[in-house]
Amino acid sequence: MAEREREAMSASLSRLLRTLSSASMSRRHCPLALLQPIPLHQSEMALGSASSGGSAERCCSSCSDDSNNNERCKSAERGTAAEEVGEEEGVELESKQDADEGEQDELELKRDSSTVNVNVVRANFKCNDMECSLVLGDYVNGFLGSFLSKGLKTNQLVVNTDEKTLRPVARLKEPRDLFALPKDKDNDCSQQAPRWPVECQVIEERIIHIPYVPAVPEPLNAPTGNELKPRPVGEENGIVVFSYSPISAVNYFSRSAVGGARFMTNCHPMNPEEYDGLEFESRFESGNLAKAVQITPTYYELYLRPDLYTSRSKQWFYFRVRRTRRKMLYRFSIVNLVKSDSLYNDGMQPVMYSTLGAKEKSEGWRRCGDNICYYRNDDESASNSANEDDEDNSTYTLTFTIEFEHDDDTVFFAHSYPYTYSDLQDYLMEIQRHPVKSKFCKLRLLCRTLAGNNVYYLTVTAPSSNEENMRRKKSIVVSARVHPSETPASWMMKGLMDFITGDTTVAKRLRHKFIFKLVPMLNPDGVIVGNTRNSLTGKDLNRQYRTVIRETYPSIWYTKAMIRRLIEECGVAMYCDMHAHSRKHNIFIYGCENKRNPEKKLTEQVFPLMLHKNSADRFSFESCKFKIQRSKEGTGRIVVWMLGITNSYTIEASFGGSSLGSRKGTHFNTQDYEHMGRAFCETLLDYCDENPNKVKRHAKLFKQIKKIRKREKREQKALKLQKMADQGCIMNDKLKVKRSVEKSVS
Ligand SMILES: [Zn+2]
Numbered sequence: 001m002a003e004r005e006r007e008a009m010s011a012s013l014s015r016l017l018r019t020l021s022s023a024s025m026s027r028r029h030c031p032l033a034l035l036q037p038i039p040l041h042q043s044e045m046a047l048g049s050a051s052s053g054g055s056a057e058r059c060c061s062s063c064s065d066d067s068n069n070n071e072r073c074k075s076a077e078r079g080t081a082a083e084e085v086g087e088e089e090g091v092e093l094e095s096k097q098d099a100d101e102g103e104q105d106e107l108e109l110k111r112d113s114s115t116v117n118v119n120v121v122r123a124n125f126k127c128n129d130m131e132c133s134l135v136l137g138d139y140v141n142g143f144l145g146s147f148l149s150k151g152l153k154t155n156q157l158v159v160n161t162d163e164k165t166l167r168p169v170a171r172l173k174e175p176r177d178l179f180a181l182p183k184d185k186d187n188d189c190s191q192q193a194p195r196w197p198v199e200c201q202v203i204e205e206r207i208i209h210i211p212y213v214p215a216v217p218e219p220l221n222a223p224t225g226n227e228l229k230p231r232p233v234g235e236e237n238g239i240v241v242f243s244y245s246p247i248s249a250v251n252y253f254s255r256s257a258v259g260g261a262r263f264m265t266n267c268h269p270m271n272p273e274e275y276d277g278l279e280f281e282s283r284f285e286s287g288n289l290a291k292a293v294q295i296t297p298t299y300y301e302l303y304l305r306p307d308l309y310t311s312r313s314k315q316w317f318y319f320r321v322r323r324t325r326r327k328m329l330y331r332f333s334i335v336n337l338v339k340s341d342s343l344y345n346d347g348m349q350p351v352m353y354s355t356l357g358a359k360e361k362s363e364g365w366r367r368c369g370d371n372i373c374y375y376r377n378d379d380e381s382a383s384n385s386a387n388e389d390d391e392d393n394s395t396y397t398l399t400f401t402i403e404f405e406h407d408d409d410t411v412f413f414a415h416s417y418p419y420t421y422s423d424l425q426d427y428l429m430e431i432q433r434h435p436v437k438s439k440f441c442k443l444r445l446l447c448r449t450l451a452g453n454n455v456y457y458l459t460v461t462a463p464s465s466n467e468e469n470m471r472r473k474k475s476i477v478v479s480a481r482v483h484p485s486e487t488p489a490s491w492m493m494k495g496l497m498d499f500i501t502g503d504t505t506v507a508k509r510l511r512h513k514f515i516f517k518l519v520p521m522l523n524p525d526g527v528i529v530g531n532t533r534n535s536l537t538g539k540d541l542n543r544q545y546r547t548v549i550r551e552t553y554p555s556i557w558y559t560k561a562m563i564r565r566l567i568e569e570c571g572v573a574m575y576c577d578m579h580a581h582s583r584k585h586n587i588f589i590y591g592c593e594n595k596r597n598p599e600k601k602l603t604e605q606v607f608p609l610m611l612h613k614n615s616a617d618r619f620s621f622e623s624c625k626f627k628i629q630r631s632k633e634g635t636g637r638i639v640v641w642m643l644g645i646t647n648s649y650t651i652e653a654s655f656g657g658s659s660l661g662s663r664k665g666t667h668f669n670t671q672d673y674e675h676m677g678r679a680f681c682e683t684l685l686d687y688c689d690e691n692p693n694k695v696k697r698h699a700k701l702f703k704q705i706k707k708i709r710k711r712e713k714r715e716q717k718a719l720k721l722q723k724m725a726d727q728g729c730i731m732n733d734k735l736k737v738k739r740s741v742e743k744s745v746s
């Protein structure tokens with residue numbers, strides 16, 4: 001049978017199963033209604049239309065692209081309460097009372113469910129105008145029955161038709177650990193290899209860097225103002241020595257596979273015998289470099305790849321160079337950046353990793369580069385007169401010089417300390433395997449991304465046999481890496497996870513008090529391919545919290561569903577989404593002001609002020625903002641605030657460094673970001689402490705905030721008056737001039 005027919009039949013079967021189930025059982029409790037058989041080709045996960053408007057064409061997972069099917073599917077989805085499916089999915093297994101019990105069931109299933117024939121009854125239906133006779137499962141018996149009677153919910157079950165017998169065969173999609181990630185290392189639970197869009201090329205070797213923290217904080221670079229600003233000369237005036245852009249036939253995401261493209265092309269056009277310059281490479285996880293042009297033996301113009309399936313967003317770079325020569329001064333210019341301003345003009349340096357340095361001196365990522373300058377490529381005067389926010393079509397260059405310490409070294413450069421999807425998986429698996437941590441941490445899958453990568457979430461809370469105790473716990477939701485390039489967010493999240501799973505008294509108290517729901521990587525697809533801001537839809541996921549369509553923005557949809565459910569079940573005490581900032585130093589928070597609610601007014605600012613007091617040389621309360629801007633309405637922070645969560649925040653860590661206290665004028669490193677994650681937890685306990693002394697302190701802080709804001713208002717008013725007065729003066733002056741001119745003429 002042709003593959004398409006098989007798929008169509010499998011889709012029809014799944015619809016039929018759903019219709020039957022919705023007819024025979026009440027909607028909400030029908031276990032079949034909770035299954036979403038996805039008729040995917042097993043080796044490659046296909047998504048017919050994941051373009052920006054994709055969801056409109058493809059309304060549910062069992063639906064092909066034709067519009068008739070869409071209509072049918074829409075009604076089928078309605079009939080099976082699809083919304084409820086999603087709300088429940090992924091969150092069911094960790095329901096507080098039966099978490100442990102659930103896990104046992106899952107493991108059992110894993111062992112004996114590779115392929116299971118369903119005990120069947122015959123049914124007739126039509127598929128693609130073919131009369132079909134199929135045998136259907138009596139789903140109260142057999143594997144499927146036991147699976148369903150246990151009330152487990154998954155979208156991992158795939159019902160296919162056996163070619164010879166025409167019998168439906170139910171089996172679990174690979175990897176089968178979607179609904180349980182076993183703790184045991186040897187239990188065939190190897191982490192999922194990253195899935196790439198099929199047009200992306202990936203070198204075989206996995207890039208691994210050693211952890212490293214410099215002995216003393218690295219100083220920010222001091223710009224002299226005399227840095228060279230070489231104008232890009234283009235490839236016509238040089239030699240292209242590296243060129244790689246993944247090209248798909250359609251300009252949207254269509255399919256993914258482990259390891260990406262099947263064939264590698266030659267991205268190094270120069271004959272290695274004739275060319276003795278640097279060798280560039282970016283075809284690895286989170287890598288981004290599209291082209292390198294050698295202008296002189298030591299000067300290279302570099303081009304970044306925009307985010308996949310869009311021409312926007314070019315900021316993140318991460319690439320490798322080989323065949324270095326020591327005692328030579330090289331210059332790199334990244335010439336196609338799009339942001340109008342950058343901390344590179346304010347002392348920030350990129351980061352560099354020398355493989356020989358790591359080997360010989362155990363040195364890891366360090367800040368690097370001299371004569372750094374960030375500037376607009378076309379006319380300077382135009383740039384001065386242009387509106388700063390106006391990012392029109394201008395491109396910008398980041399230029400810097402570099403001297404390598406070794407001959408023939410392999411050196412990496414990046415915009416900030418990389419933290420890949422595989423790094424996260426390694427970390428999470430370690431927690432899973434840890435004999436103590438795994439007792440109060442449950443790792444689950446929130447959903448799969450468009451490319452089929454796992455979006456994990458970690459539940460951290462002290463287990464309790466007392467149901468009443470569990471019910472009293474509120475939850476804290478923290479997420480990160482919705483923007484792929486913002487790696488400092490991952491380091492903060494790592495610091496937070498390290499601390500909250502650690503054995504300090506504060507961590508223990510926090511685990512007793514709260515249920516932590518951590519979503520450490522909301523956009524793994526973007527992280528894998530080395531995007532700056534977007535997902536594979538070509539859209540910024542942090543603008544999709546309002547109009548979420550499950551199929552197109554799964555990680556956002558499921559995060560929001562999880563938050564909604566937590567609000568209903570136990571309440572959410574705080575929500576925080578972690579980001580990084582490329583134009584401001586320090587770490588700070590964006591919150592949502594409650595100015596119309598007199599009871600809550602300014603309360604959202606207490607936690608950020610406490611964070612500042614606890615981490616005064618990194619966190620700036622002054623830089624915090626609490627305005628709700630229209631342009632930010634679709635962000636997680638604002639949408640979650642609108643769900644009624646007062647403490648709904650975005651935390652922004654600078655890619656650069658600090659301008660505060662003892663750390664003034666120094667770069668941040670990974671330890672600083674991790675420290676912030678830890679400070680977040682410590683402050684949280686402080687903030688929620690009901691000890692009378694602490695409560696008194698809160699009241700004091702609250703007064704302080706009131707004072708600060710009042711003073712600000714006064715200052716603003718004075719500034720405004722001053723401005724008006726100045727303008728008045730100017731007008732007076734002009735008037736005087738005019739009069740004198742008139743006088744002289746007459
Ligand atoms: Zn961001």
